[in-house]
Amino acid sequence: MPKAPAQPAERTADPVLQSLFDVQEATLPNGLRVRLLANHQTPVVSLYTFFQVGSRNERPGITGISHLFEHMMFNGAKKYGPKQFDMVLESNGGRSNAYTSTDMTVYYEDFASDALETVLDLESDRMRSLRIDDDALTSERQVVMEERRVRVDNDITGIMDEELGTLVWKAHAYRWPVIGWMKDIENITRQDCEQYFRTYYAPNNAVLYITGDIDPKQTLALVRRYYGNIRPGPTPVPVLNAEPPQKGERRAEVRHPAQSPALMIAWRGPDARHGHTPALDVIQYALAKGEGSRLVKKLVYDTQLAVSVAVDWGWRVDPGIFLVYLELKPDSDPRKVEEALYAELARVATEGLTERELQKAKNNLRADHLRELATNSGRGHAMGHYEALLGSWRDGLTLPAVYAAITHEQVKSVAAEIFKPENRSVVTLLPAEGGAPDAGDDADGSADGKDAE
Secondary structure, three states: OOOOOOOOOOOOOOHHHHHHOOOEEEEOOOOOEEEEEEOOOOOEEEEEEEEOOOHHHOOOOOOOHHHHHHHHOOOOEOOOOOOHHHHHHHHOOOEEEEEEOOOOEEEEEEEEHHHHHHHHHHHHHHHHHEOOOHHHHHHHHHHHHHHHHHHHHOOHHHHHHHHHHHHHOOOOHHHOOOOOOHHHHHHOOHHHHHHHHHHHOOHHHEEEEEEEOOOHHHHHHHHHHHHOOOOOOOOOOOOOOOOOOOOOOEEEEEEEEOOOOEEEEEEEOOOOOOOOHHHHHHHHHHHHOOOOOHHHHHHHHHOOOEEEEEEEEOOOOOOOEEEEEEEEOOOOOHHHHHHHHHHHHHHHHHHOOOHHHHHHHHHHHHHHHHHHOOOHHHHHHHHHHHHHHHOOHHHHHHHHHHHHOOOHHHHHHHHHHHOOHHHEEEEEEEEEOOOOOOOOOOOOOOEOOHHHO
């Protein structure tokens, strides 16, 4: 990794996208930031609340508390009691959900525009006075523990992903899973929850994104009315990235009842703002996006060494990982599959991508980017995602230009920098005697608590 973060050469907003994002911004005296984007095509609105807290803000002893809080936030508050949040929202034609990741916790609602004031009342109520008591904690703790049993303890990808985290990171909070360690979940106290809520669920640690059929001026007045008197919390302690450099390949072997072997391999990568990040986006798409992508074609169809290939390069606040997950045939030799994978990555580093691969990856990235911005909900989420990870939602509008400018030489240079043997960690799953549960598909470093209730 370079000692100084490389920066993209140019960040120019796409003119068409810029014309669609006439965003009104404000910050309340209590620190709550507000982003308003009107779109009157249909009488619907989306509201996203991004809290700047995830598993990276935890510590040993309370790992998993961010995800646990995602569940707690649906247990009622001072004005709207237990089970009333969804009942009131759904009776107004709305729906809600939430998710927790390493870097953020996000709550969102889609609803008819005439229900805006009701939804703001609901959301501000739980930010102001969430119900935190022993009964609610005990109930949600049991739900989360069962979710962990299903998604981690008895799930092949969950087991491997958890093992991989402890290999890649030695000092950083990314080393534990978003859902947390079981013993920590069992022992989180009400006092822990109250302190966590005051610090991380305060208005000065949150951003509201309201998109759709709204009048920005009237909407801001409503936000001030419902959120303005919520007291700010203490400034959260900054997370120190004390992760030491990796000086050699790291390996772990897992034995678990399964139908066939599997591999999960990660290379240490940069943070979301680093100049290498867009090139890694392109490489990810070229390697595994679609049936004709390089790794799928080579490892699944041509050599038939693997049953499936998935690549995940997820942006993070602090340096993350470029991950490859391979499900193998029952009689496959994992070492031979590794060799074939490394050979393909070495080709990218020395020869680059073909012109067709490069252009196809850029086209797919642009298409996915535009698809997300096609709806109110997508725009709200995109703004929050970009602001949390890039520092400004406006930087998200520059992505088409950034991707279009990536060259073959950049791809080769970044691949050579990242895919070094001493930069990787490898987890090999070997089938143990016993039953063979189905492999899950949740190795993305996030947890969605509400769906598991």
